[in-house]
Amino acid sequence: MRNAFMIVALTAMVLAGCSQKRSNDAARRKAATIKDPTVYARIESTGNDSISVALLADSSLITVGVANAAEHKAIAGELTLGDTLAMVLDDGGRSMVAGVNVSQLVGLWLCDDGSGNGLRLAPDGAASSVGTGKLTLRTWRIANGRLVLTYIMPDGTDYTEKPARTRIVLLASDSLRIEVNDTVMGYTRSSGLLTI
Numbered sequence: 001m002r003n004a005f006m007i008v009a010l011t012a013m014v015l016a017g018c019s020q021k022r023s024n025d026a027a028r029r030k031a032a033t034i035k036d037p038t039v040y041a042r043i044e045s046t047g048n049d050s051i052s053v054a055l056l057a058d059s060s061l062i063t064v065g066v067a068n069a070a071e072h073k074a075i076a077g078e079l080t081l082g083d084t085l086a087m088v089l090d091d092g093g094r095s096m097v098a099g100v101n102v103s104q105l106v107g108l109w110l111c112d113d114g115s116g117n118g119l120r121l122a123p124d125g126a127a128s129s130v131g132t133g134k135l136t137l138r139t140w141r142i143a144n145g146r147l148v149l150t151y152i153m154p155d156g157t158d159y160t161e162k163p164a165r166t167r168i169v170l171l172a173s174d175s176l177r178i179e180v181n182d183t184v185m186g187y188t189r190s191s192g193l194l195t196i
Contacts, residue, residue, distance in 0.1 A: 084101075086099065
């Protein structure tokens with residue numbers, strides 16, 4: 001009788017864990033089905049108010065106006081030849097509404113307070129916290145021209161991935177400032193560190 005009770009209890013715990021995993025998987029699938037207008041391209045050439053890019057989806061070359069996005073400070077990062085750019089285009093596909101230099105964004109970023117804490121954004125969309133922090137990062141992506149980070153609570157009280165309200169304030173080759181859940185954090189790249 002005691003063994004039967006233990007088997008039932010263990011089965012219930014396993015099923016509860018599987019149920020949590022299924023709910024996380026279902027949330028990911030639902031998020032993936034939302035239409036995102038972000039397109040990815042490699043920067044081929046730059047001009048005063050436009051850039052030529054090769055779309056990663058089909059390698060077609062297009063010229064995109066950037067003056068309006070630059071005027072509204074809607075481009076995160078520098079427009080550097082050969083870099084990958086995530087961008088949202090206007091309805092005609094001729095002008096950039098928002099953009100993020102993904103090549104500059106990926107890598108290891110350390111808090112500029114010298115604590116050794118930071119974050120790593122991998123090219124495959126994985127994100128991880130470095131050191132101790134209030135959040136444990138899980139994934140990152142660009143959606144609608146904005147950075148989206150997902151996290152779980154580091155204390156183990158909740159393993160449900162949640163999206164953070166995120167905005168890139170500044171992105172340069174050696175510095176990153178992001179606002180996460182209404183808190184602005186500054187990061188730097190340290191020379192000599194592996195950043196990919």
